[in-house]
Amino acid sequence: MMYKNYLWWQKNVIYQIYPRSFNDSDGDGIGDLQGIIKKLDYLNDLGIVGVWISPIYPSPMADFGYDVSDYTGIHEMFGDMKDFDELLKEIHKRDMKLILDLVPNHSSDKHPWFIESKSSKNNPKRDWYIWKDPAPDGGPPNNWLSVFGGSGWEYDEATGQYYYHAFLKEQPDLNWRNPEVQNAMLNVMKFWLEKGVDGFRVDVMWHMIKDAKLRDDPPNPDHNEKLNSYSRHIPAYSTDQDEVHDIVRKMRKVVDSYKERLLIGEIYLPISKLVRYYGEDNKGAHLPFNFQLLQLPWEASKIEAAINEYEGALPPEGWPNWVLGNHDKSRIATRVGKEQAKVAAMLLLTLRGTPTVYYGDELGMEDVDIPEDKIQDPQALNEPGVGQSRDPERTPMQWDDSENAGFTTGEPWLPLMKNFREVNVKKQWDEEGSMLHFHRRLLHLRNKEPALHVGDHLPVYTENNLLSYMRSYNDKLFLIILNLKNSEENFTPGFFWKGEVKLSTHPEFEGKEMEGALRIKGDLGLLIEVIVNEYT
Numbered sequence: 001m002m003y004k005n006y007l008w009w010q011k012n013v014i015y016q017i018y019p020r021s022f023n024d025s026d027g028d029g030i031g032d033l034q035g036i037i038k039k040l041d042y043l044n045d046l047g048i049v050g051v052w053i054s055p056i057y058p059s060p061m062a063d064f065g066y067d068v069s070d071y072t073g074i075h076e077m078f079g080d081m082k083d084f085d086e087l088l089k090e091i092h093k094r095d096m097k098l099i100l101d102l103v104p105n106h107s108s109d110k111h112p113w114f115i116e117s118k119s120s121k122n123n124p125k126r127d128w129y130i131w132k133d134p135a136p137d138g139g140p141p142n143n144w145l146s147v148f149g150g151s152g153w154e155y156d157e158a159t160g161q162y163y164y165h166a167f168l169k170e171q172p173d174l175n176w177r178n179p180e181v182q183n184a185m186l187n188v189m190k191f192w193l194e195k196g197v198d199g200f201r202v203d204v205m206w207h208m209i210k211d212a213k214l215r216d217d218p219p220n221p222d223h224n225e226k227l228n229s230y231s232r233h234i235p236a237y238s239t240d241q242d243e244v245h246d247i248v249r250k251m252r253k254v255v256d257s258y259k260e261r262l263l264i265g266e267i268y269l270p271i272s273k274l275v276r277y278y279g280e281d282n283k284g285a286h287l288p289f290n291f292q293l294l295q296l297p298w299e300a301s302k303i304e305a306a307i308n309e310y311e312g313a314l315p316p317e318g319w320p321n322w323v324l325g326n327h328d329k330s331r332i333a334t335r336v337g338k339e340q341a342k343v344a345a346m347l348l349l350t351l352r353g354t355p356t357v358y359y360g361d362e363l364g365m366e367d368v369d370i371p372e373d374k375i376q377d378p379q380a381l382n383e384p385g386v387g388q389s390r391d392p393e394r395t396p397m398q399w400d401d402s403e404n405a406g407f408t409t410g411e412p413w414l415p416l417m418k419n420f421r422e423v424n425v426k427k428q429w430d431e432e433g434s435m436l437h438f439h440r441r442l443l444h445l446r447n448k449e450p451a452l453h454v455g456d457h458l459p460v461y462t463e464n465n466l467l468s469y470m471r472s473y474n475d476k477l478f479l480i481i482l483n484l485k486n487s488e489e490n491f492t493p494g495f496f497w498k499g500e501v502k503l504s505t506h507p508e509f510e511g512k513e514m515e516g517a518l519r520i521k522g523d524l525g526l527l528i529e530v531i532v533n534e535y536t
C-alpha cells in the first residue's frame, strides 16, 4: 500500500486519558476539560496524535462515568459544552485527534430513558431495557451474573419484573434488539461526529446483544472461590452473540458517513472470537482492542506465540493494535517491574499495529496502594476481598514535584503515588535514561520511521527469554531484540546481519555497531537499524 493511503489511526499512537485523574484546573481535586487543554502541548511534544478520553458525560458516577445519564452533555465536574468545543478545537489545531468513549450497552438508572422505562409496564420505553417476569419461584429470570458481583437481575417491586444489568444495578442494560434504541444511540454518535469528534472507543462491545431466549450460562469448570463471583459461569449466552455483528456494522456505517473517523471496540475475548469484530468485508470495528499484553504472563515464548497467532488470525484488511495498560488493569510497571517497563514500552511501540498508551505509563507510574477507607471503585466495594480494585491504576498524573504533583491545588480524589517527587513529567522530560525521556524518543523515532509504524512484521526465531522481530518498509529494516528477563541471554539468529543501535533501554548502547550473534544482558531492549545491502 502507498504510504499516503494509510490513515491517521494506522500511523499514530493513541493515548488514553482518565479525565478524573489527568489534570485539575479548578481545585476540586478532580481532573477536568480545561485541565486537559493545558496539557495538550505536553502530549503533542511527546509525539501523541490520538487522544481517547474516558467518559465525560453527565453521570451519577456510580461507575465513574461509565453510567451515563445524558449521552449528549458534559458533566459539570468536567466543564461544559463550551469547554468541550474548545478542547476539540485545540486538539485539531495541533493536528491531533479526539476519540470519545461511547457507553451504549447500558445507561445510568438515572437516565430519563430508564426512569420512563421503569415507571410502568406499558410505558413506551419499557422495551428499551431488558425487563422480564420472575422465574416461577419468584427468583431472577435466569442465572446471568453481574461482572461486578451477584445476580445480573434486579427486582422492581412497583412493576413486579426484573431488569438486567451486566454491571452495577445502577447501570441497566439497554435492549439493542429494539430498533428505537439503535436509532437513539446512532443519533448520539452523529451528534458528536457532527461536532467533529474523530472516533469512538465503544465500551463492552461484546456485551451489547444477549441471547434472545435468555438461556442460562453454563458453569465454568475452572472457577474457584478466590476468583470473583462472575467467573462462576462462562458467559456463553449473555455476551458475544452473533447478532452483535449487525449492530457493530450499523455503528461503522454511521462512522463511515464522515471522513476518516475511527471505531474502536472494547472486547475481552480470545483471538479467534475477537477478530470476528473486524466484521465481514472489514466493515465492523476498525480496531477491536487487542488486550493480550494485559493478560499474558510476561514470558517471551508466550508473547511471541500470541503475536504470531494474532498476525495469523487477522483478516486480510484488518489493522492490528496493542494495549499495554488501561483504567481497568494493574499498571505495566507494577506487573512487570520498573526495569522491564522500558522493555515493555519498546515492545508496545515497535509491534505492528496501533498502540494505546495509558496515561502515566510513560513515566513508569505504578499501582498505588489505597487504604481501605479510601477505596472508591464499585468493583472492589461490591465484592470485598475478591473484587479487584481499579483505584490503584487510576491515581492522579504526576506533573511536577510541587504539592499534589501539580495535579490539583485541592484534595486529590485518590491519593498520589508517594514517589511523585522523583517520578514526574517535569523532572523526567530531559533526564537521560528516565522513562519519560525514553518514551519521548521512542515515540519520535516511531513517528519518523514508516518501517516502525506501517512496516511489515517479520518474526525472528529465538528460543530463550528473548523476543525478537524485524520491521521493514521499502529499503529500511529495523531489528528489535528484547530481553524479557533480568538474566543474560544469547541472541543467535539464523542469518547474518549488521546494524547500528538507534535506541535502547540502556543509552550506553546507542550508536554502537553490532552484528551476528550477541550476548544480551538482562532487561535490555535494542532497536537496531539494519544496514541493508546486497547480502541482506
Ligand code: NOJ
Residues within 6 Å of the ligand: 063, 066, 067, 103, 167, 203, 204, 266, 327, 328
Ligand atoms: C468497561 C470499562 O472500561 C469499565 O471501566 C467499566 O466499569 C465497564 N466497562 C462498565 O461500563
Ligand code: MG
Residues within 6 Å of the ligand: 024, 025, 026, 027, 028, 029, 030, 031, 032, 077
Ligand atoms: Mg476539577
